[in-house]
Amino acid sequence: MNVFYIPSADTGLTVLPEEESKHCVKVLRMKEGDRFCVTNGAGYLFDAVLVDALPKRAGIELSNKRAGYDQWGFQLEIAVAPTKLNERMEWFLEKATEIGIDRVRLFTSFHSERRAANVERFQKVMVAAMKQSMKSRLPVVEELVSFEKLLKQPFEGRKFIAWIDGSVTSQLCDVYRKGENAIVLIGPEGDFSREEAELAMTQGFEPVSLGDARLRTETAALVACHTVQLINQMR
C-alpha cells in the first residue's frame, strides 16, 4: 500500500504537495480512482482516493480518519552527536523511526568529529521511513546545538547519559521503568569527556551503561531507543 505524507491533513477534499503529486502521478502513474493511504505525521492515517491526476497538485479525497498504531504513552528522545559519516546518522534516523521515537536532538561534543548537520536532509530520511513503515507520527529532528546548550533544554522525564566508563554500573535496561518519559544522551566516536559527563550529572542526567558490547555511536543510539521501546512492549 502506497503511503503519502500531507502535514496536518484532514478528512475531505485536498491536494498532495508538489513532490508527492509528482511521485503519485508521474512516478507511480496513478490514475483517477486509484486508492492509497495518507499520513498527516501528527498521529492520524486516512484512506485516500485520487480524484484529479494533476502532476503538480493532485486532487485527492481523504476518508476514514483513524489514529495510527504508533501511539505510545511516553516521550522517547535520543540526543546524539552526529557521526563522522553522514550515512551512519541517516541509518540511525531511518531505523529509529521504524522502531519508534518522538524526537532526536543533535549536539556537538568535545570529541565530535562532525560539527555540522543537514537537519533538512535528516528530516527527509525520517519522512521516508515514516511512510515506509506506515507510521502516523513524524519524529522531530532538532537543530545542532552545543552540549552545554543541550543540557539546558527542558525535558520532563528520566534523563540518562550513556557513558562508557568502567565505574558506570547501572544499565539503562535495569533503571528505566515502563511508561516513563526518557531522554538518552549518546556520545560521539571517542565518547564524552569526563568533564561533559560530570556536567550532565550536575544537570540531573543519570549515567547508564548499554551493556558490555563496544558499540558504534549510531548503534548505541539505536540500542538505547529499542531498549526503551522493548521495556514498554513487555507484558
Next chain:
Amino acid sequence: MNVFYIPSADTGLTVLPEEESKHCVKVLRMKEGDRFCVTNGAGYLFDAVLVDALPKRAGIELSNKRAGYDQWGFQLEIAVAPTKLNERMEWFLEKATEIGIDRVRLFTSFHSERRAANVERFQKVMVAAMKQSMKSRLPVVEELVSFEKLLKQPFEGRKFIAWIDGSVTSQLCDVYRKGENAIVLIGPEGDFSREEAELAMTQGFEPVSLGDARLRTETAALVACHTVQLINQMR
C-alpha cells in the same frame, strides 16, 4: 587500539596474514616495536607487538592471551531471507556483530526478491565489525539454502518464527527466557507465505511477534537479535 584478526592465533611468535600485514605495515605504517591487539575469532584476545615489519608477512609476537568480553552462555542465531538491497543485509551483519550474535543462516523464501548471496563478502563485513568492536568471536554466516532445507537443519534450543500475522499474539520478548539458546526466523520483504509459516510450526518453530511496529527485514532481524541479548543482559 588497532585490532588484527588471525584465525586460531596463539601466544608466541607468528605472522600476520598477507592482507593484515599490508594494512599494518603499508596503510598504518607501523614500525617494529609498535603495539596492537589481535583477536583469534575463537574467543581470545592477545596483546601484540610488531617484531618484523614485512609488508606481506609481518612478524609479530603475541602475549597476554585472555578470553574476550563477548562470552555469553547461550547460542543466538538469526535466520534471514537476504534483502533485495545487499547494503541492508551488510548493515544488519555489522550491527548484529556489534550487539552480539553467534550465527547467521540465510534462506530463500516464497516471497524472496534476492535468491543469491555473496557469503564471502558477508563474512568480511563481520570480520571488520568484530575488529572494530574488539570482539573475540567471529560470527558464522552460513551458505544460502532453501526454506525447506533450513527447517531441517538441527538446532538445540528455542525455535521462533517472526510472522507478521494478526493471529500471532505472543511476543518474542515475553516468551523467550534468559539463558535459552534461540534461533529466530525473519522473513523477506513480503513476509513468509502462510504455507511456509505453517510448515515451520510443524517443525517446532513458535510463531512470535516483534511488536506492533512495521519493520523492514533487516530491522526486524536486528530487533530480534537485540531482544534476546537485552533479556540476557537484564539483572
